[in-house]
Every structure is written in structure tokens, then in C-alpha cells.
Amino acid sequence: MDNFLLILAYLCIGVMLRRLPAMPQNSGIALNMYVLYVALPALILKNVPQLQFSAALLIPAVTPWLLLLAVVATVLLLSKVLHWPREVTGALLIVLPLGNTSFLGFPMTEALFGSDAMPYAVVYDQLGSFIALASYVTVIAALYSPTAAKPTVKGIIVKIITFPSFIALALGLLLRGTEYPPFATQLIDNLAATLVPVVMVAVGFALTIKFSKSEISPLICALLIKLALMPALVAALWFSVGQRGTAVDVSIFQAAMPPMISAGAIAIMAGLAPRLVSGIIGIGILLGLVSLPVVFWLLH
Numbered sequence: 668m669d670n671f672l673l674i675l676a677y678l679c680i681g682v683m684l685r686r687l688p689a690m691p692q693n694s695g696i697a698l699n700m701y702v703l704y705v706a707l708p709a710l711i712l713k714n715v716p717q718l719q720f721s722a723a724l725l726i727p728a729v730t731p732w733l734l735l736l737a738v739v740a741t742v743l744l745l746s747k748v749l750h751w752p753r754e755v756t757g758a759l760l761i762v763l764p765l766g767n768t769s770f771l772g773f774p775m776t777e778a779l780f781g782s783d784a785m786p787y788a789v790v791y792d793q794l795g796s797f798i799a800l801a802s803y804v805t806v807i808a809a810l811y812s813p814t815a816a817k818p819t820v821k822g823i824i825v826k827i828i829t830f831p832s833f834i835a836l837a838l839g840l841l842l843r844g845t846e847y848p849p850f851a852t853q854l855i856d857n858l859a860a861t862l863v864p865v866v867m868v869a870v871g872f873a874l875t876i877k878f879s880k881s882e883i884s885p886l887i888c889a890l891l892i893k894l895a896l897m898p899a900l901v902a903a904l905w906f907s908v909g910q911r912g913t914a915v916d917v918s919i920f921q922a923a924m925p926p927m928i929s930a931g932a933i934a935i936m937a938g939l940a941p942r943l944v945s946g947i948i949g950i951g952i953l954l955g956l957v958s959l960p961v962v963f964w965l966l967h
Contacts, residue, residue, distance in 0.1 A: 674771070674928075674952055677864050681871020690872075695935075698869035702862055702932045708835035709858035710929070711801050714793065715839025724790040726910065730901055730918040731795025735764040735803065737900055738892065745888055755885050757811025758939035761804050762931055762947055763893055766924030768792040771955070776917055779963050787917040796927065801836035804930050812937040832933070866928045869935075874949040882943050889926075889947045894958045898923035916966045923962040925951035 684690050691697075739760060746756040766772065769792045776788040809830065828834075847855065878886060901922040905915045931948040935941040 674863070674867055677867030678871040678874065678949055678952070681868040682874060683871075684868065685872045695869045695872040695941075698865050698872070699932050699936045702866050702869070702929070703936045704831050706858055706862035706865060707929055707932065708831045709855045710862050711797075711832055711835035712839050712842075713855050713859045714797055715801070715836060716842045716845065724787060724914065726905065726914040727787045727791035727918045727921070728794040730904075730922065731764075731768075731791060731799065733904065734897060734901060734922055735799060738764045738897065741892060741896070749884055749888075751885055752881070752940075753811060754813060754939045755882075755943060757807060757937070758934045758944050759885060759889055760807050760811070761934040761937075761939065762926045762944055763889055763897075765796050765799055765804070765927040765930045766893070766897075766921060767927050767952075768796045768921045768924050772921050772924050775959060776920060780913065780917060780920070784913050784917050787914045788921060791918055791921045796921075798836075800927065800929055800933075801832045804933050805830045805833045808933050808937040808939070811939055813939075863928060866932045870928070870931065870945045870948050874945050876946075878943070878946060882940075882946075885940075886943060886946055886950075890951060890954060893926055893947075893951055894923060894954055898962055919966060920959070920962055923959060925955040 681695075684694065742756065742759045742763060745751070746759075751759075768788070772788055772792060773785070776784055846852075898919045901919045902915075905911075905918070926948050928948060931944050934944045
């Protein structure tokens with residue numbers, strides 16, 4: 668609950684800053700640039716070298732990737748049926764598959780399920796959400812980011828390999844099993860810790876409850892998919908094959924998390940429906956205050 672309150676506080680700070688005449692109108696862009704080029708790579712460099720790949724804890728490791736495939740298929744189908752613009756489709760492909768599985772997921776899992784459930788939450792986040800953030804999200808951002816010219820295979824590859832989060836992922840994998848010097852560790856930790864406050868201030872700065880008619884449909888669909896359909900899909904998947912227990916419950920709970928803040932920052936910086944993305948993140952967090960306890964209650 669404390670982390671929820673912190674996020675709401677950062678969100679409110681952003682909303683209040685927007686009302687200050689002295690704040691430049693492009694402040695949100697500047698904040699997201701900092702996140703994209705500094706805080707997010709630092710977070711990746713902090714976490715990726717600590718990843719431990721093993722055959723254990725298979726359910727929470729596999730779940731986010733199966734869910735990603737299902738969500739991508741759902742978004743592409745809805746986009747075709749409802750005739751969403753390309754930038755909206757790209758934004759939802761980035762924001763919806765990944766949830767806030769660490770900053771919110773970890774403390775809420777420990778508070779509701781107990782410390783014994785934490786390994787499942789960590790595996791879901793580290794082997795699923797986090798790797799997808801640094802790989803899948805990078806690819807989608809490169810493919811859907813609006814450009815004047817038609818993107819080429821070479822251009823897309825260049826965008827991917829020069830994307831800050833991808834570079835950080837590559838470095839992190841190369842540095843697995845090694846320890847950073849003390850100063851580097853402190854620097855990376857401090858920069859990574861700024862990600863959530865800065866992004867949420869930026870989201871609050873851009874947050875609005877006024878959406879165009881064309882944005883209402885993707886907004887409602889996004890919130891329903893993220894907060895209701897995704898946990899329902901995970902429950903249906905594992906229950907249908909006879910799987911029960913804490914690993915399944917935690918996987919369902921993690922799937923129900925509001926949208927990942929870092930993914931939203933990447934979508935905004937890629938120029939993919941920034942107002943819509945800010946609305947999905949901000950409103951999703953507010954609704955999560957209600958939906959997450961309901962999911963836990965249904966599991967028990």
C-alpha cells in the first residue's frame with residue numbers, strides 16, 4: 668500500500684507542476700528523455716547481471732511470455748476490427764503486455780501472500796517482465812515509432828541496437844556473474860531509484876481526463892485487458908491443466924498489475940499516443956487500488 672501511495676503522490680506532483688506558469692510545456696518530454704537515456708538503462712544494468720536462469724519455478728517464468736503472445740494477438744485483432752490508428756496500436760502493444768510487477772508487485776505479493784511467495788514474484792518479474800521490457804518493447808518501439816520515411820529492415824535493426832535499453836541489456840548480459848566497482852554500484856543504484864518518481868511526475872504532468880472520441884475505445888479496451896482479461900487468461904490457462912498452488916496464484920496476481928511505468932515511458936518517447944498512454948498508466952494505477960484486492964480475494 669505504501670508503494671501505491673508513493674506513486675499517487677508522484678502523480679499528484681506532476682499534475683500540480685503542470686499548473687505552474689513557470690513550467691515549460693515540454694517538461695514531460697524532458698523528464699521522459701532522462702528516464703529513457705539514464706534511469707531505465709541504469710535499472711537494467713542493476714538487475715540483468717543478477718538474473719539466475721534455472722529450470723525451477725517454471726510457471727511464473729513461462730506465464731508472462733505466454734500472456735504476451737495472447738495480448739499481442741488481442742490488440743492486433745481489436746486494432747483491425749475497431750480501426751485504431753497505427754500509433755495507438757503500437758502504444759497498446761507496448762503498454763499492455765507488461766505490468767508493474769516489481770515496484771508494486773513485490774511489496775503487494777509479500778504483504779498479501781507472505782514472504783514464501785516472493786521467489787515466484789521475482790521470477791515472474793525478472794525472467795518475464797524485465798527481459799521483455801529490454802527486448803520486446805525495444806523492437807515494438809522501433810517498428811511503430813512514427814517516421815517520415817517507410818522503415819526499412821536495416822533502419823529497424825539500427826534503431827533496436829542503438830536503443831538505450833537494448834544496449835544496457837547487452838552490457839548486463841555480458842557482465843553477468845561479475846561485480847561492479849563500489850562507486851559504479853552506488854551510481855547505478857541511485858540512478859535506477861529515480862526511475863519511478865521521475866516517470867510518474869512526467870505521467871502526472873501529461874495526465875488528463877479529457878480524451879478525444881477516437882481515444883475512448885482504446886482506453887476502455889486497454890484497461891479491461893490489463894486489469895481483468897490478463898489475470899483471467901492466466902487463471903484459465905493453469906487451472907485448465909490442473910495446476911494450483913502459490914506459484915499459480917502469484918502468477919495470476921502479477922498478471923493483474925497495472926501497466927508498467929517504464930514501458931509507458933518508452934511508448935511516450937517513441938511518439939506513440941502519449942496522452943492515451945499517460946491516461947492508461949494513471950487511470951490504471953487508480954483502478955488497481957480496487958482491482959488488485961478483488962483478484963486476491965477471488966484467489967482465496
